[in-house]
Amino acid sequence: MAPVLKTAEELQIMREAGRIVALAHEEVRRAIKPGITTKALDEIATTILRDHQAEPAFLGYAPGQHPPFPATITASINRELVHGIPSTARFLQEGDIIGIDVACFYQGYVGDAAFTHPVGEISRSAKRLLTATAAALEAAIDASVLGNRISDVAKATAKCAGRLGYSVAREYTGHGVGRDMHEEPQVPNWWHSKNSRYQWQDYELQEGMTYAIEPMLIAGRPDLVELDDGWTVVTKDGSLTAHFEHTVAITAGKPLILTLP
Numbered sequence: 001m002a003p004v005l006k007t008a009e010e011l012q013i014m015r016e017a018g019r020i021v022a023l024a025h026e027e028v029r030r031a032i033k034p035g036i037t038t039k040a041l042d043e044i045a046t047t048i049l050r051d052h053q054a055e056p057a058f059l060g061y062a063p064g065q066h067p068p069f070p071a072t073i074t075a076s077i078n079r080e081l082v083h084g085i086p087s088t089a090r091f092l093q094e095g096d097i098i099g100i101d102v103a104c105f106y107q108g109y110v111g112d113a114a115f116t117h118p119v120g121e122i123s124r125s126a127k128r129l130l131t132a133t134a135a136a137l138e139a140a141i142d143a144s145v146l147g148n149r150i151s152d153v154a155k156a157t158a159k160c161a162g163r164l165g166y167s168v169a170r171e172y173t174g175h176g177v178g179r180d181m182h183e184e185p186q187v188p189n190w191w192h193s194k195n196s197r198y199q200w201q202d203y204e205l206q207e208g209m210t211y212a213i214e215p216m217l218i219a220g221r222p223d224l225v226e227l228d229d230g231w232t233v234v235t236k237d238g239s240l241t242a243h244f245e246h247t248v249a250i251t252a253g254k255p256l257i258l259t260l261p
């Protein structure tokens with residue numbers, strides 16, 4: 001199914017959904033410190049969404065074989081790439097990096113963004129990884145202009161990551177965002193060659209297209225495994241990972257970042 005193009009009115013609502021997501025991120029970011037649990041961070045995000053008449057989009061989400069996701073945010077620490085489940089038993093430690101993903105429904109539309117934060121003082125290598133992942137997101141956003149295709153956006157991410165010495169997650173992608181959290185197009189972090197097992201559809205970018213770009217960079221090998229909780233994705237070799245994400249809209253000029261405060 002081709003990507004659903006949004007009207008100016010729809011984009012206004014999506015901008016609000018994105019703003020609420022950004023506010024939740026801001027409050028969570030402020031609370032991140034050694035000793036806090038990931039469940040406490042989840043409660044902060046839940047409150048912000050509720051105060052803005054928004055519903056958490058991950059709560060109860062259960063695609064395929066996954067059990068329903070039990071929280072508002074995903075909180076993924078160090079080797080955990082994405083989909084970490086908040087827990088009262090999981091305490092942040094000095095030197096950790098933590099990826100927080102928040103998505104909400106607001107007036108029928110989704111906003112979706114993720115950021116990875118330092119916990120206290122972190123190593124130089126962890127800092128480099130965070131900077132690189134943010135740069136990959138920026139490169140992919142810059143490539144999100146008319147005249148380009150989804151494959152150009154994917155290649156921009158891969159090129160930036162590769163130049164800085166990192167792998168990207170191959171099996172996990174960004175995605176179209178609108179009335180559904182996951183619409184066409186898929187927005188990968190790299191682009192496959194012909195006859196690959198990856199079946200992403202390439203599309204020419206069009207005004208009104210809205211999608212989440214989400215670079216997931218890995219300091220070691222890109223082999224991933226899902227833990228027994230049915231959600232948490234970790235690197236097999238234990239290497240550090242980082243994840244940044246914005247939802248953007250394609251316009252006649254620069255892309256509009258929907259998930260800013």
Ligand code: MG
Binds near residue numbers: 102112212245
């Ligand atoms: Mg997300």
